[in-house]
Amino acid sequence: MRIQYLLILVILLGACSDTPNDPIGNQPPETYLSLEPDGELRTTTSRQHIHWWGDDPDGFVAGFFISFDNATWSFTTKNDSVFALTLSGSDTTYAFFVRAVDDQGNGRYDSDGPNGPEPFTDENGNGVYDAGEAYIDLGAVDPTPADLNYPIQNSPPVVMFTQGSDVPDTTFTVATFSWIGTDLDGDETIQEYQYALNDTTDPASWRSLSRGTTFLTLFESDGLREGENVFYLRAVDIAGTNSRIIRMPDTSGTWYVKKPKTDLLIIDDYGPFDVSAQFYRTVTDTLFGGRFQGADVFDIKTGASTTSRGIYLPPYINPTFIETLKLFRYVIWYGDNNPTFTVAQLALPEFQASGGHILFTAAFPESAIDPRGGITDFAPVDSLSPNAITFVPKETLAEPDAESPGYPVLKRDDQGIPVAFVRNLFRKINARNFYRFQESTRWEGQPVVAVRSGDSRFILFGIPLHRFDADGTVGPLIHQIFRNEFGVQ
Numbered sequence: 423m424r425i426q427y428l429l430i431l432v433i434l435l436g437a438c439s440d441t442p443n444d445p446i447g448n449q450p451p452e453t454y455l456s457l458e459p460d461g462e463l464r465t466t467t468s469r470q471h472i473h474w475w476g477d478d479p480d481g482f483v484a485g486f487f488i489s490f491d492n493a494t495w496s497f498t499t500k501n502d503s504v505f506a507l508t509l510s511g512s513d514t515t516y517a518f519f520v521r522a523v524d525d526q527g528n529g530r531y532d533s534d535g536p537n538g539p540e541p542f543t544d545e546n547g548n549g550v551y552d553a554g555e556a557y558i559d560l561g562a563v564d565p566t567p568a569d570l571n572y573p574i575q576n577s578p579p580v581v582m583f584t585q586g587s588d589v590p591d592t593t594f595t596v597a598t599f600s601w602i603g604t605d606l607d608g609d610e611t612i613q614e615y616q617y618a619l620n621d622t623t624d625p626a627s628w629r630s631l632s633r634g635t636t637f638l639t640l641f642e643s644d645g646l647r648e649g650e651n652v653f654y655l656r657a658v659d660i661a662g663t664n665s666r667i668i669r670m671p672d673t674s675g676t677w678y679v680k681k682p683k684t685d686l687l688i689i690d691d692y693g694p695f696d697v698s699a700q701f702y703r704t705v706t707d708t709l710f711g712g713r714f715q716g717a718d719v720f721d722i723k724t725g726a727s728t729t730s731r732g733i734y735l736p737p738y739i740n741p742t743f744i745e746t747l748k749l750f751r752y753v754i755w756y757g758d759n760n761p762t763f764t765v766a767q768l769a770l771p772e773f774q775a776s777g778g779h780i781l782f783t784a785a786f787p788e789s790a791i792d793p794r795g796g797i798t799d800f801a802p803v804d805s806l807s808p809n810a811i812t813f814v815p816k817e818t819l820a821e822p823d824a825e826s827p828g829y830p831v832l833k834r835d836d837q838g839i840p841v842a843f844v845r846n847l848f849r850k851i852n853a854r855n856f857y858r859f860q861e862s863t864r865w866e867g868q869p870v871v872a873v874r875s876g877d878s879r880f881i882l883f884g885i886p887l888h889r890f891d892a893d894g895t896v897g898p899l900i901h902q903i904f905r906n907e908f909g910v911q
């Protein structure tokens with residue numbers, strides 16, 4: 423019996439010591455796409471979100487190689503990606519290939535493996551693999567990649583004007599346009615924009631703009647003509663497909679462009695209904711033998727409220743309004759008790775820097791002395807008195823300061839609404855006092871009500887000048903300012 427047990431044990435041990443004559447090696451993974459259509463896919467857009475996965479029978483999938491030509495491959499550990507497929511024509515078909523690779527490599531980093539350098543974490547940023555850096559040890563690759571054809575049809579681009587950018591009914595020879603371009607195939611497929619003025623029938627009338635240009639200011643030299651005008655715009659994608667043409671104004675109408683009549687612009691920033699408009703027109707018509715006769719008037723007050731600007735102001739102060747001012751050499755800006763400081767702050771410094779001359783006349787509310795900025799940003803004053811003169815009686819005199827002799831005395835009239843919100847002006851160090859009120863029990867001393875800049879380019883009156891013409895001296899005053907300060911002959 424003992425001999426039989428020993429014989430059986432020897433046989434079992436011998437069987438356990440046998441090794442396979444033909445072991446199974448590492449098996450490659452299999453790759454799958456989320457779409458497995460019975461036939462061809464329907465034509466679609468050029469932006470494709472493609473999903474894939476892999477299965478390894480004897481290990482784990484380390485990543486995937488993807489390609490669009492079955493020759494040049496890129497490695498990724500992702501299972502999906504969004505591709506913007508480049509369009510070379512109106513219709514294109516792309517073949518997508520993906521093959522999984524497992525993690526059973528040779529246990530060392532390969533810089534020239536069968537699939538190129540193995541991916542690694544470049545910890546020191548030197549661009550090459552260094553010992554100790556983490557890497558993916560790539561093994562067997564699926565010899566039969568999953569693939570699928572994607573028929574792509576080009577989508578035309580779309581262009582629209584930016585909300586709130588409508589050109590006013592009337593402009594001078596400056597106009598600005600702003601737009602947004604989009605494309606279902608990806609905004610980067612927009613190749614250029616094209617615009618035309620007034621005529622779209624002649625192919626030569628279209629002018630090209632780079633795809634990055636979505637804001638354009640046009641001048642007379644660009645084709646803005648005096649009279650009725652229309653601006654047309656379209657986008658063109660890389661396949662040469664045009665968007666629908668849009669126009670400004672956006673109806674069958676036009677906007678009117680006018681050329682400056684003289685080098686003087688009168689800015690009407692005055693709300694109350696009185697003789698102010700006629701007053702400044704009459705005075706300027708007679709200056710220097712009619713040199714400024716028929717000077718243009720820019721109404722920036724009509725339609726203005728506490729929350730919106732005047733309806734004739736362009737949507738963009740910079741550059742449109744600033745460039746409009748630069749069409750002129752001289753500006754008379756007359757305002758009421760609430761002048762449009764936000765516009766003046768943006769526009770007048772650049773106008774002065776371009777060589778312009780300014781006569782600014784208005785009374786000043788609380789916002790004028792806002793420490794965050796106000797009239798001190800653009801006028802030759804360092805500060806204003808915090809307390810305003812709330813009423814200026816008729817026949818009050820404004821007299822030239824000792825720093826500015828030779829100018830006429832001004833007297834307040836007895837017409838219209840009361841004159842109020844007059845403040846004592848404290849000039850900047852390089853400026854000069856120009857006019858003061860006469861002494862009165864209603865205020866302390868002789869408050870300064872007008873100053874002039876050191877370079878004589880900016881004259882500021884803190885009173886409405888047309889209300890101080892009781893003796894008819896404002897016309898001669900303006901004539902002297904233009905001759906003595908602005909150098910007009």
